[in-house]
Amino acid sequence: MENIVSFSFTILGSSSGVPTSERFPAAHVVNVHERYFLVDCGEGAQIQLRKNNIGFGKINHILISHVHGDHTFGLFGLISSFSLLGRKSDLHIYAHPLLESILNDHRKHYYENLLSFKIIFHPLGSKKKNLIFEDEKVEIHTIPLKHRIPACGFLFREKPPLLNIRKEMAEFYRIPVKEMMNIKMGKDFINEKGEIIPNKTLTLPPVKPRSLAYCTDTKYTESILPQISNVDILYHEATYLHNMLEQAVETGHSTARQAGRLAAKAGAGKLIIGHFSARYKTTDRLIEEARAEFPGTYAAREGDCHIIEQVRMTM
Numbered sequence: 001m002e003n004i005v006s007f008s009f010t011i012l013g014s015s016s017g018v019p020t021s022e023r024f025p026a027a028h029v030v031n032v033h034e035r036y037f038l039v040d041c042g043e044g045a046q047i048q049l050r051k052n053n054i055g056f057g058k059i060n061h062i063l064i065s066h067v068h069g070d071h072t073f074g075l076f077g078l079i080s081s082f083s084l085l086g087r088k089s090d091l092h093i094y095a096h097p098l099l100e101s102i103l104n105d106h107r108k109h110y111y112e113n114l115l116s117f118k119i120i121f122h123p124l125g126s127k128k129k130n131l132i133f134e135d136e137k138v139e140i141h142t143i144p145l146k147h148r149i150p151a152c153g154f155l156f157r158e159k160p161p162l163l164n165i166r167k168e169m170a171e172f173y174r175i176p177v178k179e180m181m182n183i184k185m186g187k188d189f190i191n192e193k194g195e196i197i198p199n200k201t202l203t204l205p206p207v208k209p210r211s212l213a214y215c216t217d218t219k220y221t222e223s224i225l226p227q228i229s230n231v232d233i234l235y236h237e238a239t240y241l242h243n244m245l246e247q248a249v250e251t252g253h254s255t256a257r258q259a260g261r262l263a264a265k266a267g268a269g270k271l272i273i274g275h276f277s278a279r280y281k282t283t284d285r286l287i288e289e290a291r292a293e294f295p296g297t298y299a300a301r302e303g304d305c306h307i308i309e310q311v312r313m314t315m
Contacts, residue, residue, distance in 0.1 A: 260293030
């Protein structure tokens, strides 16, 4: 039996600027192989983590797209709660260098010498894409965006997993345990008679690596298309309807129509729009507008978890 490995995107906050009675400011969780990344941390993020049964201890990496309050105000309370709960493991924060000085000032006033854990700050640039995290399962790159202040998105790419050996083939060819890893890594098997058994005979077709691009806050820009091409999920801000295009340009944001257009050009599998202006009581018109450009559009909604399923490549 194959192991089912996770790759999901959970919405904690879908509002822009200010919270509403229905929506929280920007906060999201990406889970890749049980590695949990908190992406932006607006006001109320820790409440939303609890509501969605995401344990605080799972959050070891926090990625901040830019230093505006609706993306950072929840960070200070979350750090305090981590300490009060006796956290011991390091917390990695990835953000523009300005946030580090803000955090240091906050620490002096509120919890100097009280933190029970170490904060490791990783400064981010916003002019070009950079690899900011990598392990054996996933890598994360920044995506340069165009906002009023330095801002970047994040591209999560799953690394190609090991191949799965067909149980019946392993038994038929009596493959020794010591050879299993080599076969999972793509090598052929040579039996005791010196016969070469091709790897494709012994294994299932490979699994397609999964990907997610997170893009907020930003004007419409096609400069990111090469980086986000063919992603499984594109999260893109849609602060305004297109009849407010002038306002969107002035404030460094995008419209729902523009988000749909970008998803279509990128060949995305699914588009999730969010970061909605508080002026919109429902997302119906925003969804309608985006779907006119890209039918596979969904509105970000607090508590929704979008799962990227594993898909095997055709041989």
